[in-house]
Amino acid sequence: MIEQNVIVRNRAGLHTRPAAALVKLAAKFKSEIYLIRDGFAINAKSIIGVMTLAAEQGCELVLKIDGNDEETAVKELTELFESGFGEI
Amino acid sequence: MFGEKTSKIFPMTLLADKKTDKTESNEIVLKGIPSSPGMANGRAFVIMPELIIIPNILISVDNVPAEISRLETGLFMMIGEIQSALDKVKGDSQNISAILETNLLILNDEFFLDSIKERIKKGYTAESAVVQEYDEQIKFFKNSKDGILQERSFELEHLKDKLLATIRKKITNHEIPENSIIVAQSITPTDVVHFKELKVIGIITEAGGIASHSSMLARSFGIPAVIGVRDAHNLIQNNFDLIIDGYAGLITISPSDDFINSFKEKKSKEEDRKRELGELIKLNSETEDGIQIKLSANIDSPDDVKEAVLVGCEGIGLVRTENLVMSLKRFPDEEEQYKWYKEIADRAYPNPVVLRAFDIGSDKYLEGLPHIEQNPALGFRGIRFLLHREDIFANQLRAFLRASANKNLKIMLPMISSLNEIEHSKILLEKCKKELSDKNVPYDMKIPLGIMIETPSAALLADKFADAVDFFSIGTNDLTQYTLAVDRTNEFVTELYDTFHPSVLKLIKNVVDSAKWKKIPVSICGELAGHAAATGFLVGIGIDELSVPPGMLLELKKRIRELNYKRAKKKAREIINSNSSAELMKLLEII
Structure with missing residues (x-):
């Protein structure tokens, strides 16, 4: 199991389009993937869950990944966060 | 306030008979939020919201599989409808596809779906389970401090209504004539794609949400739209003559001849100007x-x-x-x-x-x-x-x-x-x-x-x-x-x-x-x-x-x-x- 801190970098925050990009990427992996904000955990493969986080710019989240492909998953998901979902 | 004015509204047929009569008393102006720029004059096509009353009737365990299957059939049909809309906009901008894809992701969200199924297993009908689960999410979004998330609550609301209608097999295939101005309580992005196909020239909704996906789609398609018009579907009836001004957020019901003329002038000026500016705009x-x-x-x-x-x-x-x-x-x-x-x-x-x-x-x-x-x-x-x-x-x-x-x-x-x-x-x-x-x-x-x-x-x-x-x-x-x-x-x-x-x-x-x-x-x-x-x-x-x-x-x-x-x-x-x-x-x- 891996835990990794990530920061929402794009100005509009984790709104619909970045949320969709995140869910689509998470769905590619077999591992269980959770996003945690202030102790509140949601499944990163659920768009409703990700939207519920209402993560704004600058917000810090914890990625918690558990499974066989966790290494690749944490790498690609962190990159997605770092790139600001391509909309900085 | 609008209630009093309702009596003043006459269908265009009546107005036509009064052409010689110069009294311009029938004209009524409604104000909403301008959501997609442009102006249009045409007949209203009112989509009445379906009143779906979902009683929380408990079902027996035997009926659970049947209810789950009704839910899945409804979802399947709705996903198919969005998918077909998605195919239609393939050539258009990526933005448009992204909006429809998000709706698909929500409907396909298996965790969300599981929660709905759980409710059915507790003994509720498919409709009740959908209402309960969606309403819980909608409430959560509405209470958020995030403006964008609040807007998303409207969208979930529209998806919910559509899903309920689909489960009840009340698929609304309206016969919308060309050049209509749609008046509806709320619309989904998929609706907007269909409206474009049907050559709709304007959209008026009661629901607000300038940042909603439906508003964004109307803008990308260049269909003038005014949203947040209170009680529009009661004040406006089918075939009413309307002028929609998507710049100012105004709707004129039964416009006077003078108003129509000045509208035509403005509209042709706008078109001249666009032609003159030509390709540079794009x-x-x-x-x-x-x-x-x-x-x-x-x-x-x-x-x-x-x-x-x-x-x-x-x-x-x-x-x-x-x-x-x-x-x-x-x-x-x-x-x-x-x-x-x-x-x-x-x-x-x-x-x-x-x-x-x-x-x-x-x-x-x-x-x-x-x-x-x-x-x-x-x-x-x-x-x-x-x-x-x-x-x-x-x-x-x-x-x-x-x-x-x-x-x-x-x-x-x-x-x-x-x-x-x-x-x-x-x-x-x-x-x-x-x-x-x-x-x-x-x-x-x-x-x-x-x-x-x-x-x-x-x-x-x-x-x-x-x-x-x-x-x-x-x-x-x-x-x-x-x-x-x-x-x-x-x-x-x-x-x-x-x-x-x-x-x-x-x-x-x-x-x-x-x-x-x-x-x-x-x-x-x-x-x-x-x-x-x-x-x-x-x-x-x-x-x-x-x-x-x-x-x-x-x-x-x-x-x-x-x-x-x-x-x-x-x-x-x-x-x-x-x-x-x-x-x-x-x-x-x-x-």
Whole structure:
């Protein structure tokens, strides 16, 4: 199991389009993937869950990944966060 | 209020009989939120909302599989419908597909689906389970402080209604005639795609949500839309003659002949203008070698947004809010200001809008201002006045913040010359934010704060100021008059007023360099931005954005498209290094 801190970098925050990009990427992996904000955990493969986080710019989240492909998953998901979902 | 007026509405057939009758009493105007620009005249097609009453009847365990299967069939059909809409828009922009794909992701969300199924297993019907689970999410979104998330609650609501209708197999395949104006309580993005297919010319909804996906789709398809029209589907009946004005957010029911004529005139003018401006509107604002220069508009009132949208601006680079003060001849209260700013924000959405705080001085005759100053330009104006009258400033900042919930506003401070002016303003802004947060009023917590660079002091200290703010906008008119010590209103020295003076250009260059170094955007909103001879120089020194009156925007775009950035950059360096004004003028003309 891996835990990794990530920061929402794009100005509009984790709104619909970045949320969709995140869910689509998470769905590619077999591992269980959770996003945690202030102790509140949601499944990163659920768009409703990700939207519920209402993560704004600058917000810090914890990625918690558990499974066989966790290494690749944490790498690609962190990159997605770092790139600001391509909309900085 | 509208209830009384309802009786005045007559269908067009009645109005037609009265053609000779000049009494123009049937015309009724409804106001909503302008959500997609454009105007249209046509017949109403009213989509009545289906009243679905879902009793929480418990079912027996035997019925659970059947209910789950009803839910899945409904979902399957709805997913199919969205998928077919998605296929239809394949050729259009990626934005449109992304919107529909998000709806698909929500319907396909297996965790969400599992929660609905859990409720069925507890003994509820498919409909009840959908209502319970969706409503719980909707409530959560609605209670959020995040404006965008609140808007998403409407979208979930629309999806829920559609899903319920589909489960009940009440698929609404309306026979919508061409050139109809749709009147509905709410619509989904998929509906908008179908409306486009059916050649709908306007959309009116009761539900709000300027940032909703349906609104965004209407804008990309160029279908005029007005949203948030209270009780529209009761006030408007099928076949009513309507004029929809998607710029101002107005709907005229049974317009008088005079009104129709003036509409036709406006509409044909708009079409002429579009034809005249032609392809330029759709083309990108970029140099021959692909450097993007953002083009924005300077405006004075909500009505000006229309012209700005028409010429395809990418944002409003300057709203001179003091115009509101001048038109009222007094300082407006917070509520008046909020409405004014919100209207501008909504009309420009999703494009960004820069609101400049009141730039007011003793050259304007107003209560609370000194009546006579020896030299108003060097006197008690702009940020100096605002920081002295914190009550007025705080009112304005709160109004700015309240209008910012959709995250397309930026705040700009006028006449900055010292860092402490920025710091004091920021303290006040934080105080206003806290007041709103305490009252749970939604606003953009990260609203960008920028400054006008219009004093030589600010231009020289730009590298320091860049650490304190999010963007710069250079006001070349004041910068020129302060740099050259020339009062531009004094006829004895106007000849000395020269925006192309080497000292002014050098200061501008310093500001742009500082902004680039500190990685903040820099724009020009003064007259120089629109000056034909300056375009090459400004692009050459690396300006990000030019903000001009809407009428000048397309000519400017044309000039930018003819420029070569690499050549302009080289030329700009020569201009900065030129020895004499004469040499400089010669260089400028060549660019």
